Amino acid sequence: MLPIETARLTLRAFVEEDLKPLFDIQCRPDVTRYLMWEPRSLDEVRESLAEKITNRAPSRDGDVLSIAVVLRETGELLGDLTLFYRSxxxxxxxxxxxxxxxxxxxGYxxxxSRELVRLAFEExxxxxxxxxxxxxxxxxCRLMERLGLRREAHLRENEYLKGEWTDEVVYAMLASEWVGRTTGQ
Ligand SMILES: CC(C)(COP(=O)(O)OP(=O)(O)OC[C@H]1O[C@@H](n2cnc3c(N)ncnc32)[C@H](O)[C@@H]1OP(=O)(O)O)[C@@H](O)C(=O)NCCC(=O)NCCS
Structure with a gap:
């Protein structure tokens, strides 16, 4: 399944050497602003990376696939993708x-993420x-719209997060819509 090559990127499994660049991402309050977790210390990022390295072959409910996104030209870690095998x-x-x-x-x-959606349906x-x-x-939200996901729900104050009530939006695509997109129907 991995690695996957796109026009500018390589999508691959995480490796130990990703610690420093992953820390540079996960330690930032502007990155975690709307996430369920707070900026992480180096030790916390080490734990997160260890999980990402093991999250390779989801097959049961609750399993996760973690994907490192690397700029092919420079080898820099740009970010990560996650696929949660919910049910x-x-x-x-x-x-x-x-x-x-x-x-x-x-546009990275x-x-x-186009590949992530493809993996969800095709793999x-x-x-x-x-x-x-x-x-x-x-x-x-803009990213999910670009991926072709529909806004399905706007839940009012369904989470108490970082000291305040927050709204959550849900975007989705069905397999029939995916097939329609790829065959142009
Ligand atoms: C969510 C997140 C991944 C979106 O990243 P992003 O950089 O906005 O998304 P893209 O990489 O697809 O870039 C799209 C933007 O690049 C622009 N762009 C520039 N060059 C482009 C190119 N060659 N191709 C496509 N878009 C390009 C687009 O116009 C678009 O700009 P706009 O959003 O102002 O319209 C990012 O904001 C993030 O990591 N946030 C912190 C963590 C987070 O909140 N994650 C989501 C949890 S639900």
């Missing part, structure tokens, strides 16, 4: 993405692929 019986797959601000606004997240047999975001996370 085998209902074929539900959740996707997520986190990129360093230095590499935002260049869209380029990489993991998803019936429905979905993403969730804090409703104020407009960059994430």
């Amino acid at each position: 085998q019986e209902s074929a539900q797959v959740e996707i997520g993405f986190v990129f360093h601000p230095r590499f935002q606004g260049k 997240a869209t380029e990489a 993991f047999g998803a019936h429905r692929a979905f993403g969730r975001a804090d409703a104020r996370n407009t960059a994430s």
Whole structure:
């Protein structure tokens, strides 16, 4: 399944050498602003990386696939993609993405996440692929719209996060819509 090459990027498994660049991403308050976790210390990033290295072959409910996104030309780690295998019986797959601000606004997240959506349907047999975001996370909402996901729900104050009530939006695509996109129907 990995590595995957796109026009500008290599999508590959995480390795020990990703610690420093992953720390540079995960330690930043502007990155974690709308995430469920706070900026991480080096030790916390070490734990996160160890999980990412093991998250390679999801096959059961709750399993995760972690993908490092690297700029092929320089080898720099730009960010990461996550595929959450939520339910085998209902074929539900959740996707997520986190990129360093230095590499935002260049279309890298869209380029990489297109492959994540493809994996959800073509490798993991998803019936429905979905993403969730804090409703104020407009960059994430725009990304999911570019990927062709539909806005399915706007949940009012369903999470108490970082000291305040927050709204969550849900975006999704069905397998039939994916086939329609790829065959032009
Ligand atoms: C969510 C996140 C990954 C989106 O990243 P992003 O850089 O906005 O997304 P892309 O890489 O696809 O870049 C798209 C932007 O680049 C611009 N762009 C520049 N060159 C481009 C190119 N060659 N191709 C496509 N878009 C390009 C687009 O116009 C678009 O700008 P816009 O959003 O102002 O319209 C990023 O904001 C992030 O990591 N945030 C922190 C973590 C987070 O909140 N994750 C989501 C949790 S739900």
